[in-house]
Amino acid sequence: MPRTTSWVETRLDGDQRLVEALVATEDRDEAFSTLLDLTYSDLGELWPFAVIALHAWGSVTGRREAARSRMEAMANAGFGRDGTGLVGSALPVMLALDSLLNGDLPRARAEIQDVREEHWIATVVRALIDIGSGAPRRALDSLDASATATAGLLQADRQRHQVCALAHYVSGDSGRASATIALLPVNARRCSPYEISVLGTLAPGVLRVVADLVPELLPQDFSFDRAGVLEKPSLTRPELEVLTRLARGMKRPDIARDLFRSVNTVKTHQRSLYRKLGASSAAEAVALATESGYLWHPSQASPLRQ
Structure with missing residues (x-):
């Protein structure tokens, strides 16, 4: 045509x-x-x-x-x-x-x-x-x-x-x-x-x-x-709650108060979080979690206190 x-x-x-x-x-x-x-x-x-x-x-x-x-x-x-x-x-x-x-x-x-x-x-x-x-x-x-x-x-x-x-x-x-x-x-x-x-x-x-x-x-x-x-580690909601507060530089007692949980409970979730991510510190956990996509724009969080 x-x-x-x-x-x-x-x-x-x-x-x-x-x-x-x-x-x-x-x-x-x-x-x-x-x-x-x-x-x-x-x-x-x-x-x-x-x-x-x-x-x-x-x-x-x-x-x-x-x-x-x-x-x-x-x-x-x-x-x-x-x-x-x-x-x-x-x-x-x-x-x-x-x-x-x-x-x-x-x-x-x-x-x-x-x-x-x-x-x-x-x-x-x-x-x-x-x-x-x-x-x-x-x-x-x-x-x-x-x-x-x-x-x-x-x-x-x-x-x-x-x-x-x-x-x-x-x-x-x-x-x-x-x-x-x-x-x-x-x-x-x-x-x-x-x-x-x-x-x-x-x-x-x-x-x-x-x-x-x-x-x-x-x-x-x-x-x-x-x-x-x-295929990267799957984190539970309590672990994610602890993680986001670690990224803001919060210490364990502060996280416990913020989440209305005992310090021991937060410690348990934190240990599980570290184990799944293969981390040995809060700074390393945040870095690995960011790499895996659990945290977005970590630079907006408060600096981590060692």
Whole structure:
């Protein structure tokens, strides 16, 4: 069909470039660069899907920082503000997922806290944050409740099963993790490059469970030895309460008074906290906890007193 002089042609050109980038299967670097090059006008009403693709291709190509920068710019420009459904939630959900992948749990929680939508992408990301927050049972409950929403949707149902398996895995039950993946039809078990990137960042070990059921899923040199974001120690609420006060420079008697607990109780939580983090002092515990994402912007806390 010959090209016309209608203004619609320019609009369709932008849509075509966006859709080609969304469905790219080979040169993902080029697809990601295309997404970055698209103007806000080019994105049109399809922009929520561009946000999801930005994070996907940014993750696969190792350029998540650039993806986050673009998503933050879009949020600051008002995209999705006062919107509903995917329009109102795409940016905060994907930013929250990115923060989780960076090991910044407090920021991930803050970014998703106002999202009320229950579509499957939001449910999956909330479940990942729950797992990272030491609440795998809550994650499993929410994922089980969303089973009807993902039924018949191959990618959505696979990701729901993957996160269920992840919840079992980080709880120490690799057998149930494997059984969860085995519930999927054989042709639905193969992870996409994006899913491999996300799971590999959060818990490389869970991919070993998946790989046992999906031949040739991973490259031979894939490393299972590194610790993922979710494979770091899980702290209880009382331990986190003690930790945040240690970060403010409080001593044990001060923490006990602040929490209305005995000094011995605080001492017990502090010892458990140190053991899980592998720390021998308050300063080391705060440093290790910050590295693991339990504390955000520690520089805002009072200096630690030795």
